[in-house]
Amino acid sequence: MKDDTQSIALVESRTLNKSGAREIETIEIIQPGLSLITKKLQLAFLVDNTGSQQPAIESVKALANDVATLLSYEFETIEFALMQFKDEDETSILTGSNFVSLATFQTEINTLLAAGGGDSPENGFGAVVMSATLPWDVSGNVARAIFLTTDIGSHERGATQQQALSALEQKGIVLFYKNTDLVTQYIYTFVGAGSGNWVYNTEFDNYDFAGAGLGDYSSTTLLGNPDIDILDYHTLTLASGGARISPGTAAEVADEFTDLLKVITVVTGVDPIFICNDNAPFSALDEDGRAIDFLPRAFAVGVSVDGTNGTKSINLTVDNSDLAVSRYLSAAIKNNLPAESIYRLYLSNDDTGPQTNPPLRLFLSDVEISGSTVSGALGWVNLVDAPFPNQYYDRSKFPSL
Numbered sequence: 383m384k385d386d387t388q389s390i391a392l393v394e395s396r397t398l399n400k401s402g403a404r405e406i407e408t409i410e411i412i413q414p415g416l417s418l419i420t421k422k423l424q425l426a427f428l429v430d431n432t433g434s435q436q437p438a439i440e441s442v443k444a445l446a447n448d449v450a451t452l453l454s455y456e457f458e459t460i461e462f463a464l465m466q467f468k469d470e471d472e473t474s475i476l477t478g479s480n481f482v483s484l485a486t487f488q489t490e491i492n493t494l495l496a497a498g499g500g501d502s503p504e505n506g507f508g509a510v511v512m513s514a515t516l517p518w519d520v521s522g523n524v525a526r527a528i529f530l531t532t533d534i535g536s537h538e539r540g541a542t543q544q545q546a547l548s549a550l551e552q553k554g555i556v557l558f559y560k561n562t563d564l565v566t567q568y569i570y571t572f573v574g575a576g577s578g579n580w581v582y583n584t585e586f587d588n589y590d591f592a593g594a595g596l597g598d599y600s601s602t603t604l605l606g607n608p609d610i611d612i613l614d615y616h617t618l619t620l621a622s623g624g625a626r627i628s629p630g631t632a633a634e635v636a637d638e639f640t641d642l643l644k645v646i647t648v649v650t651g652v653d654p655i656f657i658c659n660d661n662a663p664f665s666a667l668d669e670d671g672r673a674i675d676f677l678p679r680a681f682a683v684g685v686s687v688d689g690t691n692g693t694k695s696i697n698l699t700v701d702n703s704d705l706a707v708s709r710y711l712s713a714a715i716k717n718n719l720p721a722e723s724i725y726r727l728y729l730s731n732d733d734t735g736p737q738t739n740p741p742l743r744l745f746l747s748d749v750e751i752s753g754s755t756v757s758g759a760l761g762w763v764n765l766v767d768a769p770f771p772n773q774y775y776d777r778s779k780f781p782s783l
Contacts, residue, residue, distance in 0.1 A: 508540020
């Protein structure tokens with residue numbers, strides 16, 4: 383039966399050092415069944431900047447900020463690119479030949495003004511092909527996406543639909559688009575009586591009247607985005623695994639889009655997090671002879687606390703400056719999976735194995751994530767102090783006794 387000496391080693395480990403060597407505390411955070419989304423997101427916004435599109439440009443400014451905020455714990459890195467397009471001679475990448483930070487993206491889009499056009503359709507296919515010249519990271523841990531906004535289909539003077547499709551397939555880019563056309567809806571309320579009649583004019587999307595003596599009326603005009611596909615982009619979207627973003631408020635659009643970005647790619651079998659409470663990396667063998675590279679990261683272990691039914695816990699606080707620990711634990715929490723923590727104590731002059739063997743295995747619970755730290759309770763069942771039997775045996779529970 384295992385006693386409580388390992389917990390003593392965890393919080394009073396200095397008693398193990400007999401050689402004068404520096405002691406190095408390490409923790410491994412592991413959840414073998416955990417599935418994490420990709421570590422990096424590259425997102426290019428392709429914006430139709432013809433004269434009718436200024437409201438759409440303003441919405442993209444807000445959407446980029448929402449993406450960075452809502453996905454901060456989903457991706458370690460988020461990079462942006464911005465393109466504008468009208469016709470084939472007025473299509474360009476505004477953020478240059480690289481992906482950029484949110485701040486640089488916002489600086490560029492603030493200079494973008496809607497003007498011109500009128501000779502629909504525009505160069506959407508050509509913009510997709512040109513976006514493929516960006517330095518997309520095609521490694522397995524990167525999500526690559528395009529968000530295209532327009533109110534009209536694409537001509538094929540700059541590129542054909544097949545060329546656009548091939549560009550998406552070659553780089554593994556997922557295309558999303560939003561129909562930014564504004565549909566005008568007139569609502570009339572009639573008061574009184576008259577001999578005239580209102581006739582709906584389908585060509586101009588309004589009402590004309592025929593006859594005389596029309597009664598009094600009031601009218602309301604509504605503007606909204608249509609909930610319909612732009613057929614030119616339908617094939618590209620479906621083939622790449624993307625979707626048309628539905629009309630809605632800015633918050634609704636951001637929620638739908640970020641939810642779709644989260645599931646572009648799933649990485650399974652995520653490696654554990656190995657950290658050492660030191661100011662430099664540390665490499666050593668574990669108790670099974672496995673070589674481990676521990677990365678330096680400050681952490682603090684608190685005092686052992688007794689719980690009910692023989693449970694104990696130890697407070698743990700880990701530096702979260704690069705969000706690596708919080709991403710891992712957020713995914714574990716979201717998937718209702720417990721994260722196991724393995725504590726090992728090494729001596730700086732002995733990399734052949736931990737001084738605590740077997741190491742202390744604990745489960746992390748009550749996790750709290752802040753901007754700079756992750757804290758939680760490391761718990762295990764203390765079999766020595768636990769009451770046994772753990773319940774009373776009587777005939778109501780065990781009628782065969």
